[in-house]
Amino acid sequence: MAELSLHERVGAHRVVAPRGALPQVADILDATPERRSEGEMLIDVETLNVDSASFRQLAAAGDVAAQIRDIVARRGKLHNPVTGSGGMLLGRVQSTGCELGERFGVAPGDRVATLVSLTLTPLHLVAIESVRHDVHQVDVRGTAVLFPTGALARMPADIPERVALALFDVAGAAPQVARLARAGGAVCILGAGGKSGLLCGVAAREVVGPAGRVVGIEAIEAAADAARSVGAFDAVVVADASDPLATADAVATVGPAEFDLVVSCVNADGAEPAAILLARERGCVYFFSMATRFARAALGAEGLSRDVDLMIGNGYCTGHAEATLALYRRHSVLRAEIDRRYA
Structure with missing residues (x-):
């Protein structure tokens, strides 16, 4: 297996614009799931945990689901253009990548939460199922990509998933x-x-x-x-x-x-x-x-x-x-x- 380049490790190959930017500050990412490279983990997304500042702004501006759908369609990630923030997600591992599975002890089928921001996570949405305003969580169907420099956590067996997701959202x-x-x-x-x-x-x-x-x-x-x-x-x-x-x-x-x-x-x-x-x-x-x-x-x-x-x-x-x-x-x-x- 060839060693991954720095561009691949940090996800720069997914940046559409502007050229030379890292994923977090980029305007647009390519979130195409079929394009997954050797180092990337592909996750089937079930829930987006939108950060508090972003959800508050979206709710004040109107239809949360419509705005999320529009942001992701335009940017290839959930990166609120007003607050500059995103959140994190809950999903099931589809493919582990050449490093992440071993580093975090996860395998295809495991339920995980990402510990990096949605502002740098390539996200492709198929549908938005529901918006839970009380907990700032959005149930969706789609895929997300995690780069080799990313972080995640396996969902704990002794804590309800939605509780664990809320805790992981502010874990730092x-x-x-x-x-x-x-x-x-x-x-x-x-x-x-x-x-x-x-x-x-x-x-x-x-x-x-x-x-x-x-x-x-x-x-x-x-x-x-x-x-x-x-x-x-x-x-x-x-x-x-x-x-x-x-x-x-x-x-x-x-x-x-x-x-x-x-x-x-x-x-x-x-x-x-x-x-x-x-x-x-x-x-x-x-x-x-x-x-x-x-x-x-x-x-x-x-x-x-x-x-x-x-x-x-x-x-x-x-x-x-x-x-x-x-x-x-x-x-x-x-x-x-x-x-x-x-x-």
């Missing part, structure tokens, strides 16, 4: 928070009631311990109650994260509005200033949300004269899928809340 969040938090530290989670916010809150509590402080922020009382239910937060306040001063004032009612680590999981525009305002000098702000805008974060910190580390959420870190599943398994109250939404 909690492990990164576990790396960034410190014992005895103070952590604030914006968007604490969403699935990534819940996972980050529980992960933060494990690290900071009883001597530390974990505070959540949510826009509505129902979401705040959901965050409170997992038992990880010292307090959860209701505030609009797009209003930084009101948010800081709300947090100040439950303690110092200054944190070692601030995590933004807000799926709407405009939360960057509030996150930065809540970070202490030389603290860290971790932007996990796909609604984050680099210029607004960078210039906002500069304008506030805040010497803080700004980190963009990387959806991948070593062992992130299993770490997130393990977190879910360890905490019964977290498990109950996630199951209530997705099972």
Whole structure:
């Protein structure tokens, strides 16, 4: 077997336009399943898990199914042109490729979830079967291509598939928070009631311990109650994260509005200033949300004269899928809340 070229390994041979781009930033990919090369895995797709920011935008704009159908037909991938984000998918392996099957221990017929974004995954849709607005999942029939540099996870036997898919969608969040938090530290989670916010809150509590402080922020009382239910937060306040001063004032009612680590999981525009305002000098702000805008974060910190580390959420870190599943398994109250939404 000939060694794969760099172009084949990263999927550049699937790029239609512009020439020289990598798949994620490309405008158009060739998603033709019959064109599968030696290194590619072909997956029969069953469900698309659309990322929160993208689904929110699509739902506000109109018919979600029609828009997804149009985006995929034009671009050869689910890459929202407004939010720049995509999601991930659940399906069954049709062909493993020369490396991926062995690397991840999967074979044809296995059910898997991809751990790379739909913004770089060649996707061919045959039909859209249903749209589940409550969980941001779309049931489809089609095929997807995974490149040798991609990542995936076999669906666990002990967790309902739709729950596992939801967890895999944000698998990078909690492990990164576990790396960034410190014992005895103070952590604030914006968007604490969403699935990534819940996972980050529980992960933060494990690290900071009883001597530390974990505070959540949510826009509505129902979401705040959901965050409170997992038992990880010292307090959860209701505030609009797009209003930084009101948010800081709300947090100040439950303690110092200054944190070692601030995590933004807000799926709407405009939360960057509030996150930065809540970070202490030389603290860290971790932007996990796909609604984050680099210029607004960078210039906002500069304008506030805040010497803080700004980190963009990387959806991948070593062992992130299993770490997130393990977190879910360890905490019964977290498990109950996630199951209530997705099972």
